Amino acid sequence: MLYDDAEKWSREEIEKAQIERLRRSLQQAAASRFYGALFREHGVNPDAVRGLDDVRRLPFTTKKDLREAYPDGLLAMPHADMVRMHVSSGTTGAPTVIYHTKNDLDWWASLMARCMHMVGIRPTDVFQNMSGYGLFTGGLGIHYGAERLGCLTIPAGAGNTKRQIKLITDFNVTAVHIIPSYALHLANVLRDMGVDPASLPIRFALVGAEPYTEAARRRLEEMFDMKVYNSYGLSEMNGPGVAFECTEQHGMHLWEDAYIAEIVDPETGEPVPEGELGELVMTTLGREGMPVIRYRTRDLTRFLPGPCPCGRVHRRIDRIAGRCDDMIIIKGVNIYPMQVEAILMAMPEVGQNYLIELDRVGVMDQITIKVEVKEEFFVEDMRALTGLQKRITSRLRDEILVTPRVELVEAKSLPQGEGKAKRVVDKRGTDS
Amino acid sequence: MLYDDAEKWSREEIEKAQIERLRRSLQQAAASRFYGALFREHGVNPDAVRGLDDVRRLPFTTKKDLREAYPDGLLAMPHADMVRMHVSSGTTGAPTVIYHTKNDLDWWASLMARCMHMVGIRPTDVFQNMSGYGLFTGGLGIHYGAERLGCLTIPAGAGNTKRQIKLITDFNVTAVHIIPSYALHLANVLRDMGVDPASLPIRFALVGAEPYTEAARRRLEEMFDMKVYNSYGLSEMNGPGVAFECTEQHGMHLWEDAYIAEIVDPETGEPVPEGELGELVMTTLGREGMPVIRYRTRDLTRFLPGPCPCGRVHRRIDRIAGRCDDMIIIKGVNIYPMQVEAILMAMPEVGQNYLIELDRVGVMDQITIKVEVKEEFFVEDMRALTGLQKRITSRLRDEILVTPRVELVEAKSLPQGEGKAKRVVDKRGTDS
Numbered sequence: 056m057l058y059d060d061a062e063k064w065s066r067e068e069i070e071k072a073q074i075e076r077l078r079r080s081l082q083q084a085a086a087s088r089f090y091g092a093l094f095r096e097h098g099v100n101p102d103a104v105r106g107l108d109d110v111r112r113l114p115f116t117t118k119k120d121l122r123e124a125y126p127d128g129l130l131a132m133p134h135a136d137m138v139r140m141h142v143s144s145g146t147t148g149a150p151t152v153i154y155h156t157k158n159d160l161d162w163w164a165s166l167m168a169r170c171m172h173m174v175g176i177r178p179t180d181v182f183q184n185m186s187g188y189g190l191f192t193g194g195l196g197i198h199y200g201a202e203r204l205g206c207l208t209i210p211a212g213a214g215n216t217k218r219q220i221k222l223i224t225d226f227n228v229t230a231v232h233i234i235p236s237y238a239l240h241l242a243n244v245l246r247d248m249g250v251d252p253a254s255l256p257i258r259f260a261l262v263g264a265e266p267y268t269e270a271a272r273r274r275l276e277e278m279f280d281m282k283v284y285n286s287y288g289l290s291e292m293n294g295p296g297v298a299f300e301c302t303e304q305h306g307m308h309l310w311e312d313a314y315i316a317e318i319v320d321p322e323t324g325e326p327v328p329e330g331e332l333g334e335l336v337m338t339t340l341g342r343e344g345m346p347v348i349r350y351r352t353r354d355l356t357r358f359l360p361g362p363c364p365c366g367r368v369h370r371r372i373d374r375i376a377g378r379c380d381d382m383i384i385i386k387g388v389n390i391y392p393m394q395v396e397a398i399l400m401a402m403p404e405v406g407q408n409y410l411i412e413l414d415r416v417g418v419m420d421q422i423t424i425k426v427e428v429k430e431e432f433f434v435e436d437m438r439a440l441t442g443l444q445k446r447i448t449s450r451l452r453d454e455i456l457v458t459p460r461v462e463l464v465e466a467k468s469l470p471q472g473e474g475k476a477k478r479v480v481d482k483r484g485t486d487s
Numbered sequence: 488m489l490y491d492d493a494e495k496w497s498r499e500e501i502e503k504a505q506i507e508r509l510r511r512s513l514q515q516a517a518a519s520r521f522y523g524a525l526f527r528e529h530g531v532n533p534d535a536v537r538g539l540d541d542v543r544r545l546p547f548t549t550k551k552d553l554r555e556a557y558p559d560g561l562l563a564m565p566h567a568d569m570v571r572m573h574v575s576s577g578t579t580g581a582p583t584v585i586y587h588t589k590n591d592l593d594w595w596a597s598l599m600a601r602c603m604h605m606v607g608i609r610p611t612d613v614f615q616n617m618s619g620y621g622l623f624t625g626g627l628g629i630h631y632g633a634e635r636l637g638c639l640t641i642p643a644g645a646g647n648t649k650r651q652i653k654l655i656t657d658f659n660v661t662a663v664h665i666i667p668s669y670a671l672h673l674a675n676v677l678r679d680m681g682v683d684p685a686s687l688p689i690r691f692a693l694v695g696a697e698p699y700t701e702a703a704r705r706r707l708e709e710m711f712d713m714k715v716y717n718s719y720g721l722s723e724m725n726g727p728g729v730a731f732e733c734t735e736q737h738g739m740h741l742w743e744d745a746y747i748a749e750i751v752d753p754e755t756g757e758p759v760p761e762g763e764l765g766e767l768v769m770t771t772l773g774r775e776g777m778p779v780i781r782y783r784t785r786d787l788t789r790f791l792p793g794p795c796p797c798g799r800v801h802r803r804i805d806r807i808a809g810r811c812d813d814m815i816i817i818k819g820v821n822i823y824p825m826q827v828e829a830i831l832m833a834m835p836e837v838g839q840n841y842l843i844e845l846d847r848v849g850v851m852d853q854i855t856i857k858v859e860v861k862e863e864f865f866v867e868d869m870r871a872l873t874g875l876q877k878r879i880t881s882r883l884r885d886e887i888l889v890t891p892r893v894e895l896v897e898a899k900s901l902p903q904g905e906g907k908a909k910r911v912v913d914k915r916g917t918d919s
Contacts, residue, residue: 125657126657126658134611134613134639135610135611135637135639136610137639138634138637138638138639138640139634139639139640139642140639140640140641140658141642142641142654150653150657152658154639157634157637160634178567178568179566179567181566187644188620188621188626188627188642188644189620189642189643189644190641190642190643190644194620195620195630195642198627202570202571202589202592205567205570205589206570207566207567207569207570207571207572207586208570208571208572209572209574209622210571210573210620210621210622210627211621211622212619212620212621212622221582222574225557225558225582226558226572226584
């Protein structure tokens with residue numbers, strides 16, 4: 056099958072399938088050493104699951120659990136039934152492994168094919184996969200999906216830009232899988248060759264592996280005269296094919312026939328109110344070899360409320376706002392640096408860098424945000440600067456729900472860098 | 488299907504299928520621009536093919552033809568039916584492309600699975616593919632075969648030796664795809680870690696991409712306490728899965744239900760006598776998207792005469808003795824440097840290097856072979872050296888059918904190097 060009709064299911068059809076499949080997933084999971092013990096400990100009885108509310112009573116699974124169960128503590132079927140494994144060493148060292156049976160690979164391929172079909176990619180398209188293959192799931196995951204859909208699939212792999220360009224032009228490539236930074240590099244090389252990137256035949260780009268902004272997406276779309284679609288996936292849930300944008304390009308439909316998704320407060324594990332930012336928690340409904348129940352992805356996102364104009368009822372998640380591990384708690388409120396960044400970067404007066412400083416005055420937490428202002432706006436007109444400072448303060452308060460002190464500083468006066476380490480300075484001491 | 492029963496077919500069954508499939512392949516090929524024109528030019532009528540002798544009347548296809556037909560001159564079905572392509576840039580620059588339909592990939596995978604099954608690899612085995620993926624057919628070709636067979640397949644890719652070792656030990660890997668030089672490197676790294684390579688769980692190694700000697704195979708087998716099986720394939724015939732050793736390890740069974748193989752004189756294109764060295768010429772019988780008829784592989788081998796003790800009747804080819812382009816013609820006889828090398832390297836007294844010099848004395852070609860003798864044998868005992876010289880001369884004459892002048896020289900006195908360029912010096916001028 057190219058894709059089944061689950062893409063078009065109603066909420067009732069999705070929920071009916073979810074309950075049945077959850078029960079089966081739990082039964083399968085119980086056969087593994089890890090879940091066998093966990094379910095006994097928590098008194099989980101798969102047959103007693105009656106409704107989706109029961110999901111919340113199931114124990115979580117964490118990355119740490121996967122690491123400790125390495126190599127085969129979560130294997131739910133005989134070793135001989137497995138036909139693939141992907142290993143991620145992760146950024147912190149200890150590896151995790153995900154196993155797949157033939158059926159698992161089939162379903163994964165069809166979910167990925169569904170994503171591509173959703174945005175208009177067809178068997179007549181020529182698809183170039185500019186992703187590294189091997190243990191990284193982005194390579195084989197997308198490759199199998201493209202072949203399943205019936206595209207002429209070019210396993211170009213990563214790198215070798217001149218050859219990538221030759222393949223694109225020689226074979227009239229209409230769809231690509233590419234990371235945004237590489238797309239920019241490709242554009243530069245093309246321009247050096249005197250070729251306008253927009254003159255290439257590419258109409259679709261699948262983009263997943265890197266965080267990048269909406270502005271960067273639009274720039275890529277104009278640059279290459281193509282549509283860029285965001286993809287979300289993680290190896291613990293197979294890899295690519297978990298959630299994908301429709302042509303509305305407003306949120307990624309998460310395939311609820313294959314996964315149960317929740318968004319929880321990373322501190323308490325309790326569901327956040329609809330539409331609020333929290334940690335994505337996922338349960339596999341279709342993986343027989345290695346089901347994973349209520350997996351704490353550490354990825355921050357929110358469900359976009361309301362129906363999608365495309366008509367699909369599979370819930371949409373917003374683009375990933377960061378990792379839970381970046382979370383700051385101030386005055387009892389969870390704040391993510393990405394929230395601050397999103398507000399600041401949307402203001403034309405703001406420069407490249409900002410710094411979040413946390414301090415304690417008496418028993419009160421205080422948050423100070425130092426913001427670089429672009430040279431042309433950093434004028435001696437105190438009134439203009441004060442106005443900008445007030446606007447930034449107000450917008451940040453609306454987003455993070457606490458009132459920060461905002462300090463405007465000159466361009467290039469803050470340390471450059473990305474990630475929590477350099478964006479956040481916590482002076483509150485270890486007792487906070 | 489894991490593998491069909493064609494592996495066990497009788498000669499009659501093979502030939503019956505070959506004729507039917509050849510006719511179909513020719514009909515399919517005729518739909519391509521290239522073969523459409525070629526068949527008209529040569530008056531080829533696919534329906535008139537009655538027996539296998541008719542193969543010899545079909546025109547050859549060369550690498551040059553594939554290059555000139557780039558990118559789609561050999562495409563025999565609509566572009567939209569293709570789901571994969573592999574491009575080889577080759578060593579000489581101009582690219583060639585091979586297209587595959589879904590059916591083509593299916594058959595390729597099952598041929599590769601048949602190879603692995605033949606030597607005893609089973610779904611219970613854990614298979615680590617230490618080959619680069621992407622456009623190189625060795626990666627995805629072997630990967631699909633291993634998954635089709637049902638092995639737990641680890642797409643490790645090339646490089647990262649420490650991780651390769653961790654995967655092998657953590658997942659109890661019993662079968663690998665590896666190139667011989669990398670296996671030696673792996674052994675060195677293991678020893679540096681204080682690990683005996685023989686203590687690893689690997690029982691089977693598939694080896695294909697590099698030329699290496701029988702002695703090197705035996706050394707690898709002892710080193711790792713595993714069986715090493717030679718594989719032959721080329722991207723024009725899909726890639727791996729064309730021919731593979733059985734457990735006799737004496738010649739590679741070429742799957743004659745999928746290919747018609749001939750061995751011809753590279754100069755005349757006429758068949759060589761059974762058992763003699765020549766150029767392998769191959770015709771696809773199962774590739775619908777892009778059939779290739781009588782492809783001049785430029786690879787030198789011979790059919791091993793007689794039945795294989797394993798009982799399979801698919802003809803065996805000897806390990807590849809080199810490339811046709813290395814051929815020397817002397818006194819009207821075709822000689823390949825690899826023939827000389829094989830004789831010399833089997834003699835314990837012979838050192839690392841040799842040099843073939845071709846000269847003309849009057850109208851007569853003369854071949855002189857300078858042979859390094861190991862230090863410990865290069866003694867002042869003229870009688871011993873004369874005896875060695877006579878033995879070398881006699882063995883070479885038996886192999887190459889002309890009598891060479893043999894000169895024994897000191898170890899390390901000849902230029903080091905590999906390949907025709909440095910092994911052969913032709914002083915006969917361009918009129919030869």
